[in-house]
Amino acid sequence: xxxxxxxxxxxxxxxxxxxxxxxxxxxxxxxxxxxxxxxxxxxxxxxxxxxxxxxxxxxxxxxxxxxxxxxxxxxxxxxxxx
Amino acid sequence: xxxxxxxxxxxxxxxxxxxxxxxxxxxxxxxxxxxxxxxxxxxxxxxxxxxxxxxxxxxxxxxxxxxxxxxxxxxxxxxxxx
Numbered sequence: 001x002x003x004x005x006x007x008x009x010x011x012x013x014x015x016x017x018x019x020x021x022x023x024x025x026x027x028x029x030x031x032x033x034x035x036x037x038x039x040x041x042x043x044x045x046x047x048x049x050x051x052x053x054x055x056x057x058x059x060x061x062x063x064x065x066x067x068x069x070x071x072x073x074x075x076x077x078x079x080x081x082x
Numbered sequence: 083x084x085x086x087x088x089x090x091x092x093x094x095x096x097x098x099x100x101x102x103x104x105x106x107x108x109x110x111x112x113x114x115x116x117x118x119x120x121x122x123x124x125x126x127x128x129x130x131x132x133x134x135x136x137x138x139x140x141x142x143x144x145x146x147x148x149x150x151x152x153x154x155x156x157x158x159x160x161x162x163x164x
Contacts, residue, residue: 006137006140009137009140010136010137013136013140051135051136051137052135052136053133053134053135053136054092054095054133054134054135054136054138054139055088055091055092055133056136057136057139058088058091058095058160062161062164067154067161068154068158068161069151069154069155072149072150072151072154073151076150078140079144079149079150082144
C-alpha cells in the first residue's frame with residue numbers, strides 16, 4: 001500500500017459511503033444486519049484508515065441495496081491528484 | 083471471504099476489467115507500466131481467482147485512465163443473485 005496516496009483514497013471513498021448510508025437512514029448496526037459485514041468492518045471502511053478487500057466493498061453495496069458503481073459515483077479529488 | 087459467492091463476483095468483475103483493457107488496446111505488461119501494479123497483480127485481478135485490496139482496484143482504474151466507477155459500469159449477474 002502506497003501509504004499517503006492510498007489513505008487519501010480510502011478516506012474520500014469512506015466519507016462518500018458514510019454519506020450514502022446516512023442518506024439511506026441506516027445506522028452502522030442496521031447496515032451490518034443486512035449483510036456479511038460487521039459493525040467494525042463498516043466503521044473501518046467509513047473511516048478510511050485501513051485497506052479492505054474488494055469483495056468487502058461489493059458487500060457494502062449489497063447492504064445499501066445499490067449497484068456497486070453508485071458507491072463510486074462522485075468526483076473524488078484523488079482522481080486528479082494521483 | 084464467502085467462497086463461492088465472492089469468487090463469482092471476482093470473476094465477473096475480472097472479465098469486465100480485461101474487456102476494458104483490451105478495448106484500450108493494452109497488454110498486461112503495458113498496463114503494469116502505467117501504475118503500481120505488477121503483471122501478476124493484473125493477471126490475478128482479471129482471472130478473479132483471488133481477492134485483492136480496494137486500493138488495488140483503484141490503481142487499476144488509474145492505469146486505464148478512467149474514473150473508477152467505469153470499472154463497475156456493467157449489469158453484473160451477481161448483483162441479482164446475491
